Amino acid sequence: MLAFAATVVASAQTPSPTLSNSAGVIIVRQPDDAASLTGVDLFVRAGLDRQTLAQNGLAALTAQSILETPVTIGTSGTTLPLETAAAAMGGSVSFDVGGRSVRFYVEGGSGGSGALVAVFAQALGTPAFDATTLHAARLALGRKIAQTEQVPLLVGLEMLDRQFFTDANAGLPQDGTATSLAQFVSADVRGFYVRNYRRGGAVVSAVGAPAILASGILERLAGVLPAGSSSAIVAKVPALRGASREMIAHRDIGAPWMVAQFPAPAFGSKNFGAMLVLAELMNRGLAEAAQVPNVISRTISENAVGSIYNFDQRPANLVIYVDGGLGDASSTFSNTLAFVKVIDMVKLTGSFGEFKALAQGDYIANATRLSDRAMLAGEFAMDGGSADYLNGALAAIAAVTPADVQRVARTYLGNPVIALIVPREAGSQ
Amino acid sequence: MRAGSFVLAFALLASVTNVLPSRATNEAVSQGALAHGGAYLVERDPGVAEAAVELWFRAPSDGYDASTPGIAQLAAVAVAAVPLAAGRSLVDFLQAVGGRFSVNVYPDMVAVSATVPASAARRTIATMTAAYFAPTVSDDSLKTAQQDAAVLGIERKYSAALALHDLAFQQLFAGGPAHQSPLPESDAQITAVSRGAVDAFAKRAFRASNALLAVAGNVEASAIDAVTDGTLGTMDSPYDSPLASSPQDISQNGSVDGIGLAWAGPPIVDEKAATAMDFINDYLFRDDSGTLQRTLDAAGSSTALSGQFVTLHDPGVMIVTISGPNADATRTGVLAAIASLNRPMDAATFAAAQQAFVYHCLSDAQTPQAAADNLGWYGTEGNAAYAPGIPDGTYVRDALALDPDYVAGIARTYLKAPVVVRLVTATAKGSAS
Numbered sequence: 015m016l017a018f019a020a021t022v023v024a025s026a027q028t029p030s031p032t033l034s035n036s037a038g039v040i041i042v043r044q045p046d047d048a049a050s051l052t053g054v055d056l057f058v059r060a061g062l063d064r065q066t067l068a069q070n071g072l073a074a075l076t077a078q079s080i081l082e083t084p085v086t087i088g089t090s091g092t093t094l095p096l097e098t099a100a101a102a103m104g105g106s107v108s109f110d111v112g113g114r115s116v117r118f119y120v121e122g123g124s125g126g127s128g129a130l131v132a133v134f135a136q137a138l139g140t141p142a143f144d145a146t147t148l149h150a151a152r153l154a155l156g157r158k159i160a161q162t163e164q165v166p167l168l169v170g171l172e173m174l175d176r177q178f179f180t181d182a183n184a185g186l187p188q189d190g191t192a193t194s195l196a197q198f199v200s201a202d203v204r205g206f207y208v209r210n211y212r213r214g215g216a217v218v219s220a221v222g223a224p225a226i227l228a229s230g231i232l233e234r235l236a237g238v239l240p241a242g243s244s245s246a247i248v249a250k251v252p253a254l255r256g257a258s259r260e261m262i263a264h265r266d267i268g269a270p271w272m273v274a275q276f277p278a279p280a281f282g283s284k285n286f287g288a289m290l291v292l293a294e295l296m297n298r299g300l301a302e303a304a305q306v307p308n309v310i311s312r313t314i315s316e317n318a319v320g321s322i323y324n325f326d327q328r329p330a331n332l333v334i335y336v337d338g339g340l341g342d343a344s345s346t347f348s349n350t351l352a353f354v355k356v357i358d359m360v361k362l363t364g365s366f367g368e369f370k371a372l373a374q375g376d377y378i379a380n381a382t383r384l385s386d387r388a389m390l391a392g393e394f395a396m397d398g399g400s401a402d403y404l405n406g407a408l409a410a411i412a413a414v415t416p417a418d419v420q421r422v423a424r425t426y427l428g429n430p431v432i433a434l435i436v437p438r439e440a441g442s443q
Numbered sequence: 444m445r446a447g448s449f450v451l452a453f454a455l456l457a458s459v460t461n462v463l464p465s466r467a468t469n470e471a472v473s474q475g476a477l478a479h480g481g482a483y484l485v486e487r488d489p490g491v492a493e494a495a496v497e498l499w500f501r502a503p504s505d506g507y508d509a510s511t512p513g514i515a516q517l518a519a520v521a522v523a524a525v526p527l528a529a530g531r532s533l534v535d536f537l538q539a540v541g542g543r544f545s546v547n548v549y550p551d552m553v554a555v556s557a558t559v560p561a562s563a564a565r566r567t568i569a570t571m572t573a574a575y576f577a578p579t580v581s582d583d584s585l586k587t588a589q590q591d592a593a594v595l596g597i598e599r600k601y602s603a604a605l606a607l608h609d610l611a612f613q614q615l616f617a618g619g620p621a622h623q624s625p626l627p628e629s630d631a632q633i634t635a636v637s638r639g640a641v642d643a644f645a646k647r648a649f650r651a652s653n654a655l656l657a658v659a660g661n662v663e664a665s666a667i668d669a670v671t672d673g674t675l676g677t678m679d680s681p682y683d684s685p686l687a688s689s690p691q692d693i694s695q696n697g698s699v700d701g702i703g704l705a706w707a708g709p710p711i712v713d714e715k716a717a718t719a720m721d722f723i724n725d726y727l728f729r730d731d732s733g734t735l736q737r738t739l740d741a742a743g744s745s746t747a748l749s750g751q752f753v754t755l756h757d758p759g760v761m762i763v764t765i766s767g768p769n770a771d772a773t774r775t776g777v778l779a780a781i782a783s784l785n786r787p788m789d790a791a792t793f794a795a796a797q798q799a800f801v802y803h804c805l806s807d808a809q810t811p812q813a814a815a816d817n818l819g820w821y822g823t824e825g826n827a828a829y830a831p832g833i834p835d836g837t838y839v840r841d842a843l844a845l846d847p848d849y850v851a852g853i854a855r856t857y858l859k860a861p862v863v864v865r866l867v868t869a870t871a872k873g874s875a876s
Contacts, residue, residue, distance in 0.1 A: 027489075027492065027561060027562065027661060028489065028490060028491065028492050028661065029489075029490070044490065046488070046489075046490030048471070048487065048488040048489060048490055049488070049490060049809070050805045050808075050809070050832070050834050051802075051805055051806060051809060098795075101732065101795065101798070101799045101802075102794070102795035102798055102799065103798060104798035104799065104801055104802040105802055106802070106806070121806065122802065123801070123802060123805060153741075157740050157741070157743070160743060164745065221490070307590075307594040309587075309590055309591040309594045309595070310520050310523060310524060310534055310544065310546070310587065310588075310591050311520065311545060311546050311591050311594075311595055312543075312545045313594055313595065313598055367539070368538055368539055370541075371538070371539060371540055371541035372538070372541050373541070374541045374560055375540070375541025375542055375543065375558075375559065375560055376541070378491075378492045378493050378541075378560050378561075379493060379543070379558060381491070381492065381493075382491045382492075382493050382660075382809075382810045382811060383809055383810055384809060387490075387491075404492055408492075
């Protein structure tokens with residue numbers, strides 16, 4: 015199975031991102047004159063950890079309100095909500111609430127990116143938090159929440175995150191809940207915005223046409239935020255206690271799912287490369303434990319089992335997931351957990367060339383879209399380090415030895431917390 | 444209302460070139476003939492660390508005598524699984540370099556695709572062309588292909604969108620490969636095909652001269668020199684399928700419930716009309732932003748709705764599939780929305796939808812694999828220059844040349860009464876009764 019010693023990629027042969035600073039905001043540029051589009055990320059330290067427990071959903075409601083804020087486009091004075099305006103201008107704007115930051119992403123044709131970023135800056139600098147805008151934002155978030163509830167993996171991740179992030183409220187549901195969102199009024203949202211939408215810790219990360227990136231739009235965007243910084247809300251989330259470390263949720267799904275979470279090293283760690291390789295090893299083992307058909311073509315079922323290494327989160331974590339609908343759910347789940355148990359106990363030998371190559375291939379494949387490239391460079395630069403998310407990671411993977419993988423497995427794969435998402439029984443609530 | 448709309452339309456039309464990329468096509472895509480037969484297209488993007496390498500062949504999925512449904516799938520996988528001169532198969536090689544492999548068979552084409560770290564692109568081109576331009580099939584590799592086809596066949600049967608797609612094509616076309624599912628439909632079909640037949644199909648279909656090599660990503664055009672196999676010749680003519688003269692609606696038992704709607708559309712050579720069909724699809728059905736999708740989302744519906752204009756040599760096909768709760772009501776909504784497009788859209792709505800459409804086109808084509816898919820598909824269907832996503836290519840120009848009257852005319856011409864197909868599970872039948 016490990017017969018081939020892969021030729022490991024030493025370098026991505028792509029230009030490294032460049033870093034600068036504008037008014038205290040880190041600006042990352044990845045000029046790419048082959049890109050038809052330009053993508054711009056803005057990270058603001060206004061994520062989940064800025065919320066108190068009672069403010070669950072406030073970070074998302076603030077960000078969504080910015081997307082709903084009317085902006086003026088063209089010279090006609092026409093106003094449209096930002097998200098609609100972006101689409102009508104040939105682009106898009108979206109956001110993602112993370113543990114530490116909210117990340118806005120603006121993408122559009124290179125010719126119109128300047129105007130697109132300008133309307134985003136308009137909404138960011140003068141957001142509307144009136145009742146009408148909040149109503150529209152709540153409806154939009156309500157739809158996202160309802161969709162999330164239909165996806166067992168996301169349900170499991172929310173359950174696990176809630177107990178994993180014990181030093182702050184970074185494990186609260188990304189978009190809040192319908193109940194929590196209903197209680198906020200304009201003053202709450204405005205207060206959150208005023209406190210947290212600051213330059214301190216902010217990062218602008220852009221990929222695309224060199225001329226656009228050098229045009230000053232990134233600096234102007236950075237300058238929209240007022241000076242100052244905010245701090246995470248100190249919270250002590252009680253750790254899950256008890257022997258079983260299992261949580262169960264019922265949803266309207268066809269088959270049970272199991273999702274398990276382990277602590278993992280962050281991307282700056284010496285163990286980063288080894289965990290990327292270990293994740294590939296686990297993907298293979300999990301597929302065999304879950305009896306995913308071993309065929310050449312890509313199949314739907316192979317997406318029903320795997321691992322997600324959240325190396326950008328603080329603390330970082332590794333999640334494995336298995337769709338129990340692939341076969342007998344109880345034996346699939348027990349085989350999976352047995353595999354995880356074994357991997358940190360047996361001595362790993364032989365060539366890891368194939369797994370290292372797969373780790374490199376997967377890492378590269380997840381860094382091809384503009385949004386991924388902007389996000390990764392921004393995340394890497396956020397703590398003052400290099401924005402070179404590619405060459406360092408590939409080199410780290412190339413240097414991994416079997417002993418490294420063994421050490422990382424023993425260090426991190428001890429005692430997972432498990433979420434089981436099971437079909438709701440008929441007639442139950 | 445009208446005045447406001449007009450002002451908005453003016454503002455948007457004035458900035459219609461916002462989405463136009465700045466590069467010239469001849470800088471973006473290299474093309475030419477391979478030294479030993481076949482053609483190539485290379486779209487270079489030095490900003491990414493990945494490359495996609497794809498081989499596309501014109502071939503009927505059900506064999507040259509139309510008697511072996513799925514033979515193209517079996518051949519494409521069997522060739523990838525057989526050990527090459529170096530002792531390992533193409534699939535083994537790709538795993539060893541951290542790549543991913545896939546086979547996609549359409550009624551009239553076969554595509555084999557690899558995404559690899561860019562540093563392995565040249566070796567991938569060499570290995571993939573060595574495997575396919577001098578194909579062999581062994582008993583073991585055929586067994587692998589049969590196992591592969593069996594798994595895919597089950598998944599296709601339980602995928603509402605794919606099962607409805609197959610049934611709609613079966614009704615829309617009177618014969619030819621489009622009348623059949625591109626995958627074998629039963630274990631009997633899978634095992635009935637002999638190794639000799641698969642080998643013969645592979646040797647005929649996968650000739651270098653019948654191939655288009657599509658490469659995208661961080662790879663120099665000079666990597667094409669890595670192709671050392673092949674023989675000169677000409678590419679087959681497109682394998683078109685004849686339309687049924689009066690296609691019939693059908694309702695039949697299936698493993699899933701759902702409704703499919705299909706219309707014959709313009710050929711690929713009618714670029715502007717085909718682009719108008721894509722525009723209509725984008726406006727109504729695109730995930731997240733399509734007007735009908737948004738209506739379903741706003742209602743909290745869990746109905747699955749998907750639409751696609753399949754650009755083929757001749758004719759293209761617009762297909763819509765609906766599954767989940769309230770499928771009949773959704774079908775009514777789909778037909779009403781399409782009927783409303785018989786009248787020109789108001790200028791403001793159209794201008795916004797057009798900008799969004801062009802953006803979606805460019806956004807969807809931004810990964811090496813998506814770019815290579817477009818080059819391969821459109822090149823093999825007979826119009827490579829029209830591949831979406833090529834900066835300054837004809838597709839974007841056609842999209843920007845659309846206007847409300849033209850789109851309404853295309854809707855009136857092509858989107859009349861659709862063929863309606865329905866799959867019903869035994870459970871649903873029982874419930875209904």
